Amino acid sequence: MLMVKKEDNDSSHTKQKKTMASLFTPSPTTTSSSGDTIYVAAVPLKAAAGPPQLIMSMAYSLNISNLQHFMVLIKPSSPIRQEVLVFDFQPRNPESIEAAISLLSGNLIPGSDSQTMISNV
Template structure:
């Protein structure tokens, strides 16, 4: 059976890396602050208490998902948290780690990468300014920027919030 041009394009599209956005509760100092943040996150009380991350699932072996995110260097330090919440810049760090499998909750497929997703993410991270300022340069800006580099889609978090809220 002959393969049509559309099928070839489809097959080629399936080889691209899958891109996801996921959220977890912001980390806080152990104790009441951590319990409060986890509860607020679980009940979707404040979208600002969510930490956003980009997950890439490569199609080439090993096809283990890789997480990229941006957060304060010491997210559990109370003084760092207070400084960040008061609008001051704090030292940040870009992280990369592997996952055995994708999360089953609060994880959304956003599209396929236009190129090798891991390479694109590394290049993006090489140029990312690591001073974190909540509301101006935080995990939301990082996630939107990296997803745009990977897929071409702008403002993905606004689209995802709209689809969850409405």
């Protein structure tokens, strides 16, 4: 999610790092009424080895569903606060076959929401 600048003499390696990082640093989705910048980040889902991974691979290859993990990031507009708030959902049992099947069928998955603060961004 964070853009990391790497200083070295290998320009191809640096270019590759910047390209990869740009995939995970989207432009702001919206700005709240208080001026806070809101981002929505999406990364591909990963599954445990075995049946869950097989189901996810089949779904990706058949383009059945856009399987991504979404997170919401809020960067406060205040120059005093330098933290970014990250809101995330974690399934109760993310590696179970039941969770994978529920996800593919569009059903709800039990889990919990988390809130994390990232400093110095």
